[in-house]
Amino acid sequence: MKKHLLTLLLAWLAAYPLAAQxxxxxxxxxxxxxxxxxxxxxxxxxxxxxxxxxxxxxxxxxxxxxxxxxxxxxxxxxxxxxxxxxxxxxxxxxxxxxxxxxxxxxxxxxxxxxxxxxxxxxxxxxxxxxxxxxxxxxxxxxxxxxxxxxxxxxxxxxxxxxxxxxxxxxPDPVGNPNGGQGGDGTIARGVSHQYVAGWDWIRPIRxxxxxxxxxxxxxKTKQINLKNPHVVTRVPGMRQPNGPQQPALLDVTAELENPTNKKVSGVLQYSIGGQTVTQKVSLPARSMQVVSLPQLTLPNPKLWWPNGYGPQNLYPSKVQFLVGKTVSDEEDVQIGVREIQTEWNAKTQSMQVLLNGQKIFIKGGNWIISDAMLRFTDARYDAEIRFHRDMNLNLIRVWGGALIERPEFYQACDKYGMLVMQDFWMSGDCNGRWVDPMKLEDQWTRRQYPNDHRLFINSAADQVKMVRNYASLGMWCGGNEITPPKDILTALQDSILPKLDGTRWFITYSNSDSMSYNTQGGNGDGPYGIQPISRFWAHRTYPFNSEVGSVGVGDYESLERFLPVANLVPPQYLGPKSKPTEKVDSMWDYHTYIGYEQYLLPYGAPKDARDFGLKAQLVNYDQYRALMEGFSSHMWEWYTGSIIWKTQNPWTSLRGQMYDYYLDPNACLYGLRNGSEPLHVMYNPVDSVVMITNNSFEVKRDLMLVVDAYDMAGKKTPVTQVIVEINPSMSKKYLPINAIVKQLGQQKGMFLSVQLLDLTKKAVSSNFYWLPDAKGEYSGLKTMAKAPLTLTARQTAASQVSVTLTNPATAPVAFFNRLALVNPQTQKRILPVFYTDNYVSVLPGESKTVLLDYTPSTDVPAPVVSVEGWNVAKQLVPVAVN
CATH class of the missing domain: 2.60.120.260 (Galactose-binding domain-like)
Known part of the structure; x- marks a missing residue:
């Protein structure tokens, strides 16, 4: 036996050269x-x-x-x-x-x-x-x-x-934080991030x-240092996520540096999926070469797809330089096999993105940075990108006032299927798009920022090399709402990107006509504040909107993490009820609050900060569900995509966020998750038509569309039940229900349940709306009876809890329930926790199960589950262990 093991070991050593790195x-x-x-x-x-x-x-x-x-x-x-x-x-x-x-x-x-x-x-x-x-x-x-x-x-x-x-x-200069976007703008004279001088969502970083x-x-290496390997994957033709695949083609290069005083000869090799290509190389003393390997053919590849369209298959691969049988240096490169293309959509007048030959409807979020003070961790990156996956998004845009994101960010995006639109370090605010009295220097001077163009160009080339191998990187962008100075733009467009990458779409600036032709004036992005729900559906905005957003305040538990107790007071609503003006505490202003205006008052004026937080979540959910539903309803007709401004905050800001700085999600996340479903049934409030969106590449057949109405007491009125099908990559109108909505909801409002069921009666898409009365008030919600919701929780894995919510058949709807996993001693939420759904409503006679994923800690006792709803009293339930 020992002899046999020795033989196997020697064979392994012969097959795999010794690594020195x-x-x-x-x-x-x-x-x-x-x-x-x-x-x-x-x-x-x-x-x-x-x-x-x-x-x-x-x-x-x-x-x-x-x-x-x-x-x-x-x-x-x-x-x-x-x-x-x-x-x-x-x-x-x-x-x-x-x-x-x-x-x-x-x-x-x-x-x-x-x-x-x-x-x-x-x-x-x-x-x-x-x-x-x-x-x-x-x-x-x-x-x-x-x-x-x-x-x-x-x-x-x-x-x-x-x-x-x-x-x-x-940095020099450091910029005057005078309250402008990027302060007085001079922070942009350097090749650095700009938000640190202050923005409308953050105070200055001191x-x-x-x-x-x-x-x-x-x-540590041997003689030769292998640097900046580059792997380009090509996937010809139109592919499907499943089934056998035609081969993919891989082109590989690497930089080889010989710092010694003698010539070194060896072999550069690349290995992936059982395939290997090699190239003999001889490097003179004290030299550096870029070496290309023969093209590698990868048979029947497992492809990488964006979230919602297919799996995120990733291949471990290795680039090595061998001197004899000794590895002088090596680099591990994880590869997603995919190819990105773009084409102009003449109907929408905007660019559309193709992945592996299939067009992708972009549902994106704008990202600033993980932490404003640059405290990056792999775990935080993973959690934040996972939240974006859970929102059913497929793209993250990294905004130009921050940085080229770190490899760890891109690793998480590869894992969770997030395409990335990566801006370079420019912003219209600092770099002279507008005349701005807050800026120290005139517009013409600011248009030439930064001071050192060569440093910008060299830095851009270096950062491209750093992240170019990630499958998730889909687009480069010259800057936020502005192009770089002409010589920098020329270098990026004609030299750096073609030479060092050459496979991604380059957008000259984030709201460029080359991305989305703007026939309506303005900047080609926005608006940024709260909007009527109907506007998302009926108002045609920019066909590929790079920034469109709304509100995003968290609930009371979120607010108390960063606001002193004395400042936990709700906004006051002044002026007429038709158009009130909000007045908020100075601490809220400091944390850059933007208003809910008249949209919160139909639920009743907030009694205190906790009541405001609850009612804000109703608005949050409705806003972001409607935003994505409205864009999806006009897929390929008005739009090829939209990118929300914004989905996260790297500081304790009170605007535009699906989860707070402490990684506690609010209702924005779950409204967006619902509205962004790949296969989604929805109700258009403008024409009262039920619609279905299908983002997949497959025909969806044998689906039962079921629409039911419920009154405030829980009485059910069946509206319709019909077999439907929908073709790939489209939105389609099905049933107008205007008469029933008017009839049932006039006095107190109503609930509307729309579902798609498969042949086993399993819901493949489920949506639940609360509709106001004829006056636009939620009068019925204000007087709802309590629902005796019951809750059971059990541990299904070391890091997973299954929670089942059950509502008796004779009860009203158990409306808008917020689940949380909490520390039983402090009753504070454990963060982060990932929920398959939240802010859930449970119909009479219905049970719903929600899975909670978290990372157990020896420092925290066994957690308990908390639930509290609009008409459900707070409960704390222990987690049963199987």
Whole structure:
């Protein structure tokens, strides 16, 4: 047996060359100090023997402000008005937030031709880098996004005890946070993010996020360093998500660097799905080459599809450089096999997106950044992108006032099927689209921002290389609502993207006519505030709207996380009932609240903040369900897509969010989830017609359309029941029910249930509307009797709870129930939790089951389930364990 195992081991070693590569992060044990308190220069400071008495434990990756916060030197800037208590860099001067960051680490000197590399993936804004008394960058590094790599082989300490020291300087200029979008605009003179000087959804970040904000890694290789591999997948023809596939074609390139003083010969190879291609290479001493491999044919590939259209198949693959049988260096690349195309839709006058030959109706959300202070984690990225998947969206646009998103963001988008429209670092507000009295410099000057065009171009090229292999990356965009200056635009359009990518749609700016031809004037996006429900259905807006949004305040449990108790007061409604004006507490203003205007009052004026939070959720659900239903109802007729402004907040803002900063979803998420279903039955409130939308590539047959009405007491009135079918990728009108709605809902309003059932009577789409009375009031809701809803909960897996809600046949509708998983000791919600549905209504005689996914913690006792509804008293139910 031992001999047999030895033979197998030797065979395995022969088949798989020995790998030399190692990587590890320097993400703990850092220390920091203000430059004003450091007398030594970088050469002395980076000597391991130099004492660091009195230095602060530092957060890296992080910023000066996250280090100060961790050391309790500043209050939490996301709570209340604490941000006003933190000195702003515009007033303190840049030296106040200029800091040294120091890290001691062990790494033995390299032997033979081994090489050791230091990588800094992001420093904001300028820095000098020292190791063991030696300066690594001969010229000051500039730019928030430009990655840095240093061969530190000759600088490693003989005893293996090394010290890295980095002095980080803030952006210059830092911008005056005068209340404008991007403050006075001058933050855009640098190649950095712009929102840090303040926007209409955030207050200024006081240090402008100065620091080593992204990962620092050590990499060890043999002679050759393999960098920036590029895998392009081509999927000819029109494909289906299921069944056998014709082959896909893969083109692979990689950069090879030989830092040694002698020529090195070897083999570059790429492996995926049991297929391998190779190319012999000879690299001269101290040289770098881009090497192309022969085209690889992948038979019967498992394709990657956007969410709602098919599975997100991903292949592990590997690029290696071998010298003999030894791997000098290798890179793992996870690949989604897909091809993106675009074509002009003459009917809508907008571009439409095709994936693997099939047209995709874009249902998207605008994304700012995961955390305004750049506190990124894999878990948070995964949770946020999962929420977008759960909303039944298929695209995220990364807004141009922030950054090229991190590889970890794209990994989550690959996993959950989110296409990405990625903006470069421009915004119409700072970069001169409009005359703006809040800006320091005139429009013509701002049109030439940033100051260093070459730095922008170099940074763009580097960031393209960083994220180009992700299947989810679908579109590049020159900037938010504005094109970059002409030379930058030319470089992006004619050089960088064709050479370094070449497979994605490039949009010159986010509301460009090349994306969506604007025949109506304006900017080609918006509106951004609350709207009548009917407007989403009946008013034709921009055919591929890059920004359209509404309100998004969370409930009371969300508000109390970041508002002091004294400020938990509801808005006051002034003026006539037909058009009231909201007046809100100054703390709400500080957290950038936008109003619900007259749309909340039909439910009754809010009695307190808790009552306001509940009624706001009814409005939230209706707004976002109607938004996506309205766009979907005119699919390929008026629209090829829409992108909501916006689906998340990286700060404790009171607008445009489907979940709050703390990852607690509100009703926006579930209204949008409902309205964005791939196969969806819906009620058009304008013409009282029941419609069906089918986003799939298949005919949907043998479906029973069932429409029922319910009064406030729970009495059911069957409206219709009919067999229907619907062709792929279309919306279709079926039944007008105007007469019944008018008749049943005139006095107190009514409930409307519309369902699609399959042949087993299982609901494949279910929708539930609450309709006002003839005066537009929800008079019936105000006087509803209580429903005796019962709840059972059981643990179905280590991280999953199944909750069943049951309403007796003789009861009224159990309306709008909010489920939560809570800590039994504090009764605070466990976050994040992912619900298959929420804010659910249960009909008389009906049971509904909702699954809750969460990450168990040893720090929290066994959770209990909470439910509370419009006419359902709050219950706490223990979770039964099977």
């Amino acid at each position: 190692q990587r590890y992060e320097l993400n703990s044990g850092w220390q920091a100090q203000s430059i004003a308190k450091v007398q030594a220069d970088g050469a002395r400071l980076s000597q391991p023997t130099y004492a660091l008495a009195g230095w602060l434990p530092a957060v890296v990756p992080g910023t000066v402000l996250t280090t100060q916060l961790a050391n309790k030197l500043v209050p939490d800037p996301f709570f209340g008005m604490n941000n006003n208590r933190i000195p702003d860099i515009y007033r303190t001067g840049r030296d106040y937030y200029t800091y040294w960051f120091v890290k001691d680490f062990k790494e033995a000197p390299a032997t033979d031709d081994d090489q050791v590399w230091l990588h800094l993936r992001g420093v904001n804004y300028s820095c000098e880098v020292y190791l063991n008394g030696q300066k690594l960058n001969q010229q000051t590094h500039h730019g928030m996004f430009l990655r840095q790599a240093y061969n530190i082989t000759p600088h490693l300490a003989q005893d293996g005890n090394n010290r890295l020291a980095v002095v980080v300087y803030p 240090d402008r996020n100065t620091g080593i904000w992204d990962k620092v890694t050590i990499e």
